[in-house]
Amino acid sequence: MPAGEEISTVFGVPVQALFGQVLIGLINGAFYAMLSLGLSVIFGLLNIINFAHGALYMTGAFAAYFLLQWAGLGYWWSLLLAGYWWSLLLAPIAVGLLGVVLEKTMLKRLYHLDHLYGLLLTFGIALIIQGGFRNEFGSSGLPYAIPSQLTGGYNLGFMFLPTYRAWVVVFSIVVCVGTWVVIERTRLGAYLRAATENPTLVRAFGINVPRMITLTYGFGVALAGLAGVLAAPIYQVNPLMGADLIIVVFAVVVIGGMGSIMGSIVTGFTLGIVEGFTKVFYPEASNTVIFVIMALVLLVRPAGLFGRTA
Amino acid sequence: MLITRVLVLTIALIAATATAHAQISDGIVKIGVMNDQSGTYADITGPGSTTAARLAVEDFGAAKKGLKVEIVVADHLNKPDVGSSIARQWYDAEKVDVIVDVPTSSVALAINQITRDKGKAFLVSGAATSDLTGKACSPNTIHWTYDTWALANGTGSAIVKTGGDTWFFLTADYAFGHALERDTEAVVVKNGGKVLGKVRHPFPTADFSSFLLQAQASKAKIIGLANAGADTTNAIKQGAEFGIVKGGQQFAGLLVFISDVHALSLEKANGLVLTEAFYWDLNDKTRAWSKRFAEKQHGAMPTMVQAGVYSAVLHYLKAVEALKSDDGTKVIAKMKEMPTDDPLFGKGVVRADGRKIHPMYLFEVKKPAEAKGPWDYYKVRATIPAEQAFRPLDQGECPLVKK
Numbered sequence: 162m163p164a165g166e167e168i169s170t171v172f173g174v175p176v177q178a179l180f181g182q183v184l185i186g187l188i189n190g191a192f193y194a195m196l197s198l199g200l201s202v203i204f205g206l207l208n209i210i211n212f213a214h215g216a217l218y219m220t221g222a223f224a225a226y227f228l229l230q231w232a233g234l235g236y237w238w239s240l241l242l243a244g245y246w247w248s249l250l251l252a253p254i255a256v257g258l259l260g261v262v263l264e265k266t267m268l269k270r271l272y273h274l275d276h277l278y279g280l281l282l283t284f285g286i287a288l289i290i291q292g293g294f295r296n297e298f299g300s301s302g303l304p305y306a307i308p309s310q311l312t313g314g315y316n317l318g319f320m321f322l323p324t325y326r327a328w329v330v331v332f333s334i335v336v337c338v339g340t341w342v343v344i345e346r347t348r349l350g351a352y353l354r355a356a357t358e359n360p361t362l363v364r365a366f367g368i369n370v371p372r373m374i375t376l377t378y379g380f381g382v383a384l385a386g387l388a389g390v391l392a393a394p395i396y397q398v399n400p401l402m403g404a405d406l407i408i409v410v411f412a413v414v415v416i417g418g419m420g421s422i423m424g425s426i427v428t429g430f431t432l433g434i435v436e437g438f439t440k441v442f443y444p445e446a447s448n449t450v451i452f453v454i455m456a457l458v459l460l461v462r463p464a465g466l467f468g469r470t471a
Numbered sequence: 472m473l474i475t476r477v478l479v480l481t482i483a484l485i486a487a488t489a490t491a492h493a494q495i496s497d498g499i500v501k502i503g504v505m506n507d508q509s510g511t512y513a514d515i516t517g518p519g520s521t522t523a524a525r526l527a528v529e530d531f532g533a534a535k536k537g538l539k540v541e542i543v544v545a546d547h548l549n550k551p552d553v554g555s556s557i558a559r560q561w562y563d564a565e566k567v568d569v570i571v572d573v574p575t576s577s578v579a580l581a582i583n584q585i586t587r588d589k590g591k592a593f594l595v596s597g598a599a600t601s602d603l604t605g606k607a608c609s610p611n612t613i614h615w616t617y618d619t620w621a622l623a624n625g626t627g628s629a630i631v632k633t634g635g636d637t638w639f640f641l642t643a644d645y646a647f648g649h650a651l652e653r654d655t656e657a658v659v660v661k662n663g664g665k666v667l668g669k670v671r672h673p674f675p676t677a678d679f680s681s682f683l684l685q686a687q688a689s690k691a692k693i694i695g696l697a698n699a700g701a702d703t704t705n706a707i708k709q710g711a712e713f714g715i716v717k718g719g720q721q722f723a724g725l726l727v728f729i730s731d732v733h734a735l736s737l738e739k740a741n742g743l744v745l746t747e748a749f750y751w752d753l754n755d756k757t758r759a760w761s762k763r764f765a766e767k768q769h770g771a772m773p774t775m776v777q778a779g780v781y782s783a784v785l786h787y788l789k790a791v792e793a794l795k796s797d798d799g800t801k802v803i804a805k806m807k808e809m810p811t812d813d814p815l816f817g818k819g820v821v822r823a824d825g826r827k828i829h830p831m832y833l834f835e836v837k838k839p840a841e842a843k844g845p846w847d848y849y850k851v852r853a854t855i856p857a858e859q860a861f862r863p864l865d866q867g868e869c870p871l872v873k874k
Contacts, residue, residue: 304734
């Protein structure tokens with residue numbers, strides 16, 4: 162055996178295989194990032210711990226499924242092929258509108274109360290949405306095919322990269338960076354940040370703060386809906402798909418620092434990679450590693466890696 | 472004098488009725504259906520199993536025979552601690568006489584022990600581990616529908632015999648997955664195959680991409696899925712994305728239910744070879760019963776677990792009737808003594824180790840073009856006779872079996 166080959170292993174795992182795992186980690190991280198980003202926006206600007214986020218992510222996937230079904234059943238056959246692209250556009254809007262309704266009718270009444278009330282309300286909403294879908298569609302999930310334009314994949318030498326996964330990473334990076342730019346670098350973002358610091362003063366400048374808050378919540382959950390559409394072709398469209406994910410995503414938000422936009426993006430991708438490595442070296446722990454990291458981070462930096470201490 | 476005689480008579484009467492009643496505890500046979508009502512196994516077991524138990528009570532004609540039967544239901548969330556505390560509550564406070572179904576092997580093993588301690592009865596349909604009739608066998612438990620040994624024996628040997636001689640396992644990391652992996656590995660090795668590697672994934676897992684890459688790198692011909700429900704469907708679905716089958720590897724779904732095939736759709740599932748104890752479209756009797764079942768279950772056809780619940784409850788009630796008692800240990804003994812007969816599994820017996828035996832079927836999932844209607848998913852590749860379908864009585868290390 163040539164010497165070079167002996168060196169290219171890490172703890173018995175070939176380096177080439179690890180490249181693959183980094184990439185896979187990035188893909189999963191993309192979902193963490195998009196979901197935790199929405200949570201961060203909502204918490205940062207509204208002070209609501211949105212436990213309904215997982216259920217809304219699931220609703221996004223179902224919205225994609227319905228759109229495809231309806232389009233497929235309809236006479237406009239061209240929509241059948243384009244079903245996924247329509248879903249990508251319409252499903253987040255639908256979920257966002259659902260969010261606006263939730264905010265207008267319920268969440269709005271809780272802003273002056275303790276965080277715990279918002280948490281309980283959104284948790285209850287999540288259970289209702291999930292229970293309703295489960296009752297109607299069962300727990301095995303519904304099939305959703307990868308859109309024909311994105312099937313297939315590339316052989317990268319060290320791994321086979323499905324085209325669809327590449328698309329997910331690229332698309333979510335664009336969405337994450339776009340959101341960060343809007344909030345941190347534009348006038349609209351400045352209004353938003355100002356409104357959370359001092360709503361009364363911002364209102365005095367003639368800005369409709371309640372409407373802005375409603376739209377922010379709508380945008381935050383639309384991100385969850387968007388992640389749901391992206392997830393639909395990868396996983397089964399399943400009423401329970403958000404329930405397990407939401408806990409991990411909350412851990413990501415806590416590690417990144419509650420309310421920190423950049424924190425949740427960077428932490429989302431990083432933890433995806435860490436999890437990917439765990440799946441190679443000690444797969445049994447791959448569902449707990451994120452919580453171990455959370456505990457360690459909380460011990461050292463209680464406000465999270467990117468959080469500001471109040 | 473008269474008063475004394477009346478008194479004596481009355482007391483005798485009371486005593487007589489009291490003993491007559493004492494046969495059936497509190498006058499009611501109480502059946503507890505415990506399974507996953509809301510999680511990943513809910514379509515396989517769940518509310519469908521409750522419906523199956525109700526149909527069994529109805530078909531037994533309990534009301535006409537003057538037997539009061541009540542069904543209670545609980546969700547164990549696939550957690551052994553939750554399942555154990557419900558079982559204790561049921562046995563101690565709520566006078567439940569028998570627990571049925573209980574998927575998730577870790578939960579079933581816990582309730583197996585509790586039932587034995589309390590002298591009640593336990594009819595397992597949902598759980599898979601063959602340890603329930605092996606090391607952990609109990610005079611209070613019958614394992615009804617299938618087990619990991621039968622699955623390995625069916626699917627595992629069929630695949631090795633058709634050339635799939637190198638394996639890589641994706642195993643759910645708990646009692647069930649470990650048992651299924653162990654029993655399949657034994658079959659693979661016995662038939663001259665080799666296991667190249669295995670990875671144990673947390674239960675449940677949504678994303679299998681990392682594990683699939685490892686399986687791909689192993690170059691094994693067969694990727695054995697020692698998991699169930701959403702874990703299996705997600706692995707197969709994502710496997711298609713990573714070009715597993717195109718790359719020349721095959722999946723072996725070691726435990727695939729009809730609900731999983733339905734969720735995957737025939738486009739993704741066609742060609743899968745799997746072992747089950749029941750299929751709705753086997754004969755006129757199974758079709759008639761499944762139609763009744765589907766009417767109560769949003770049109771979903773029964774899984775083998777749900778069919779097994781029906782069959783088990785029916786046989787249990789027959790034994791209670793014959794014995795005129797619902798004493799757990801005695802009823803289980805009676806159930807082993809009486810031959811079984813029902814429209815879904817035909818004639819069968821319950822062995823000394825608590826294993827109910829009946830034929831198992833090796834099915835192949837149809838291609839989309841072959842399906843004539845909804846739920847038309849399987850074609851029978853082979854029927855494994857009852858005597859060969861399950862682990863031989865003397866190989867299970869069950870202490871109840873006299874050597």
